[in-house]
Amino acid sequence: MSGRDVADERERAVAAPPPADAGLVFIGLARTPWKSRMDCPRMGRPDGPLCRLEIFEPWTEALRTIALYERLEVLYWLHRSRRDLVLQSPRGGGEARGTFALRSPVRPNPIGSSIVRLIAVEEGALLVRGMDCLDETPLIDIKPDRCLYKPAGPPHPGDLQMESDATGRPVF
Template identity: 55%
Template sequence: MSADDPRPGEVTVVRPAATDAGVHFLGRLHTPWLTRQDCPKRGDPQDGPICRVVVDPPWRAALAGLDRYAEVEILYWMHLARRDLVVQRPRSSGLAHGTFALRSPMRPNPISSSVVVLLAVEPDGLMVRGLDCVDGTPLIDIKPLRCPMAPPAAGRQDD
């Protein structure tokens, strides 16, 4: 049994041949982890490694103003994840759960999100702490964390 084979009790489906929408990858995430097995279950925004978010040239102007925030949300495509599991048995519990009841990267649309500490905005991307994905993971979007409890970056004012 390989690491990609379903575990006993897991259920798969046949994925639709066509898609309903298109997604443009905006860049890549660079982390120290080369395989899914190397990745932490959750990123550590306090003590985790510094990671780089590289934004492709057409999208770099969209970084303007992001330096006003102490934290940002990074949305990314878990490109190595299975997409056909509807019931999963996590190793941690061994109990079967529907995919939508889990935070597993194995999903019909493997979109993941991490709230990270923004360390620096650079001309071609960001330096952050708190990611939990494989090196080279495609970037979908970047959003400032603007909830009332989120602090602005030191010395900056939110609009």
Template identity: 45%
Template sequence: MPKRPGEMELAENCLSQDAWLSFIGHIQTPFKSREMCPRNGRGTDEVAYIKLKPEFLPGVKSLETCSHVIVFYWMHHAMRTLIQQRPKFDTDIHGTFALRSPNRPNPIAISVVELLEIQPDGLKIRYIDCLDGTPLLDIKPYFPHTDAIPDAQVGWFDKATTPDPI
């Protein structure tokens, strides 16, 4: 992936393998290329499917009572060496950890999705922003009283030169 002017990459060999993760399934979406993906999950009304490996299906017990869940997934096509980036919608450079870009040392993404239906092999959802076939890391219930902070701020985004509404 080409870098934008002013972006910075990590030094070679600074990414170690410290953690052990297991993919519990994958996400099926209509997005076949990065260009097709929305910038964030709320940028699409497309229906998607979480396909769980059979051994993880018992883990959805009681999830049918939830209207929304948090989905953690691995952005497997991300560039993992960028440590400073320039978003398409801004002229300024920002540290990777100040952005939600998939390009990061550990490309773990999250989306709060609407749970439409529990299916025999997983979940039918809406509001996710990943490529078809994206590996799934975890699912957690969304608790509005715990997970929402309405007055939270991202100052640089509010001041972005060419803001792109979320």
């Protein structure tokens, strides 16, 4: 189920509820040079190896105009990760950390995210640098990097909203 198979005594697994709150459709898969978890980089780098994001039908048309953006955010499904650890220990030792304080692939919803450089657009595929996942990892989303993106369409009232009220306290 996972690259890290056994929880040690500092780690904690929970009885996770069934993952039935929403369903994902895989929109494609990532072709990368890495065939085992231990070979993968722990985080992608912008000068990393060229990888191909292959998009399945009926989604290829959703790539139209993507060349406008030189950096993209990619979400993928870490399909070999266990999902029930709330505390995890680094392999090299050290204090156990909460799963939400880690970017480990082991998490309740094992979604990885990378910021990648778009190198080329092919028919139904993208060549990118910056991935860090196993070859044939399923893709779930691609979108422009937030820093490069200006929303289209008219402004919303919330766009410039800052403090919730004069006290700075939540209003909900």
